[in-house]
Structures are given as C-alpha cells and as structure tokens.
Amino acid sequence: MKTVTILGSTGSIGRQTLEVVEHLGLSVVALTAYGNAELLEQQARKFKPKTAVLGSQPNGEAAIIDAARNSGADIIVTAIAGEAGLAPTLAALRTGKRVALANKEPLVCAGELVMQTARESGAQIIPIDSEHSAIFQCLAEAHLNQTTKEASETQEKDSPMRSSTPYANTLSLSEARMKQVKRIILTASGGPFRNLSREELCRVTPEQALKHPNWDMGRKITIDSATMMNKGLEVIEAMHLFGVSPDKIEVVIHPESIIHSMVEFADGSTIAQLSNPDMRIPIQYALTYPERLPGLEKPLDLIALGSLTFEKPDLSKFPCLRLAYEAAKKGQAACATLNRANEEAVAMFLEGKITFTEIADVVGAALSEHPGKG
Secondary structure: OOEEEEEOOOOHHHHHHHHHHHHHOOEEEEEEEOOOHHHHHHHHHHHOOOEEEEOOOOOHHHHHHHHHHHOOOOEEEEOOOOHHHHHHHHHHHOOOOEEEEOOOHHHHHHHHHHHHHHHHHOOEEEEOOHHHHHHHHHHHHHHOOOOHHHHHHHHHOOOHHHHOOOOOOOOOOOHHHHOOEEEEEEEEOOOOOOOOOHHHHOOOOHHHHOOOOOOOOOHHHHHHHHHOHHHHHHHHHHHHHHOOOHHHEEEEEOOOOOEEEEEEEOOOOEEEEEOOOOOHHHHHHHHHOOOOOOOOOOOOOHHHHOOOOOEOOOOOOOHHHHHHHHHHHHOHHHHHHHHHHHHHHHHHHHOOOOOOOHHHHHHHHHHHOOOOOO
C-alpha cells in the first residue's frame, strides 16, 4: 500500500486529495494545514496520520517543512498556496520521492532551483494542475515506447532537457525527442467574465469573481482565473516543467473546460487529454501513475456535450496574461516579482481596496520596475 503525505490538507486540493486517497485505499502518514484547526482535527481523526501539523502555531512553518522532509511517505502532495509553498516543496523534493505538485508558485518563483533540486535528488515530479497533468499525459502517451536503455543513456547525459523535465526515474526524454514537440497548447476556460467589456470589468465585485463557472477552487486561484493571471502563471510553470521557451506555449480559450491541454508534434499530429472538469482526475493520476485505476468522476459524455469551442484570448481585456509572458521572457527574478505583486493585488481586491481591473495595474507597475534577466 502506498503512503501519502499531504501538505495543505484543508485547502481545496488537499480536501479532494483525501477523497481520492480514501477511494484508492491509500494510507496517510502526515497532514499539514495553516489555520483551519477544526478541519485538520477532523481529517486527523478520520485518516489517523502519524503526524498532523498546524502551521499557524509557534514553529509551525518549520514543522511543516519537517513533515515534508521526514514523514517517510511514498508520495508527497504539495498543495500549499502561494510562495509559502516553496520551502516545503523543496524539502519534499530533497527526499527523492514522488512529489505530486499542486502549487504552481514554487516553479513560478524559483523554477530553476526547483528543477535542479529534483534532478539532484532523483525526485519524481508529477503535476496536479489539470493543464500540466494533461501535457504530462500527452507527452507520456507519445513516448511510452522509449526503451529502458534509451532512458538510462538520457539520464547519463547532462543535456539541457534533462535539467528541465519532470520525468526523473520515469520518461526522461532526450533533447532529440523534445525537438519533436512543436507547440504546447494550454487551454483556459476564460473565467466568468470573458464576454464582458472593459467598462463592465471595472465594476466586477469580489463576490462575482469568486464564482467560477466550471471549477471548484480556492479563493486566490479563482480570482487568478478570472483575471487570466492563473493561465499566465501556468505558462511559466510549463516552461520549467517541460523545458520549452514561452514562445512554444500558446493559450487558447476553451469555455467548456473539457480539453485540458494539447501537445502538437512536428509531424502535424496533436494529442489532447479530455475529461470532465474535476480535479480529482489529475490528483488520482499523480498518485497512481503510470497505472490508471477506476476513479470517482463520471465518464465523459461527448454526445451530450455536442460541440467544443475555442477562442483567442483578448489581451486588451485580460492584460495579466500578457504580463506573465513578459515576465517569462525577462527571467526568473521578474517571474518572482510578478507572482509577489499579484498575490498582493489579489488580496487588495478581495479586501475592497482596488478594483478588478486595477489588479493588472498593480502587477504591471511592479514588473515595469524590474530590469530584466536574473
């Protein structure tokens, strides 16, 4: 039986992970949360982990890192939102175990360090973000015929792709194979406001922005989805995970949220991953990879869907996506600045201190002061 540690167990991803863990019959060895003591207690009583940590207590943050480092779990799920997830994620990676990565901010803020840490320890990163899980699955299906000998030879070479791919100990893709990837296509729902005018966006309230049409997510990521900053952060995340430049990553609006992402190959073929919009699907895949087991979500009914639609994102209405591409091209420090400014701006919006459209203004002002590479 596989054992699991969940960092951030009381958040949206953490709660859904526990649903999947219970469904699969896995054993929980450690749970951590920050301030929701009541829910953490309920989870601890039900799943009986050896360790339960409340980060808001004295030395709590150090205890979370210790749980990531020393729980002994086979799989560590990192679902702590924001930059606060960086140190626990690095600690989890240093164990050399499988890390099911749900928080994108560590890669946005310190992608080179995160991937270097995984490479040095031999840790296996499996993304939980639905889009990056989809890309991972598309690449895996395209390269499952890679021989063990080829994988071993690739690991021995110090190629650029070896330092930036999540396939440590699984599908370590050679540089030649990655050249077969022409384009990564990240799909985006467009959020609840894709059809509003710029003037209407200025009047959006926090209550309206927190109502996502397709996904059940935490407050910060739901606002990021509405501004399309979430998709911009995912561009940066994909850049590090899959070793491609931002120029090879395209964002396409797909309101139905059925195709979670696609990979286009040099021969003109495109492989897509489709499923109902339910985070328990990529969570389960990260826990069971490379096997696929019966899940909790109902099967996809294409006949009932009828059609799937695609649009080009409007960067004039959603400038956060443009700002993320700018940061990706400027370098790691600019990405960290982008992420930090966005966290502050989202908090200000939720507190009623700025308007919805001023989120991009705050982030843009911070990024404009950044010199560039570094």
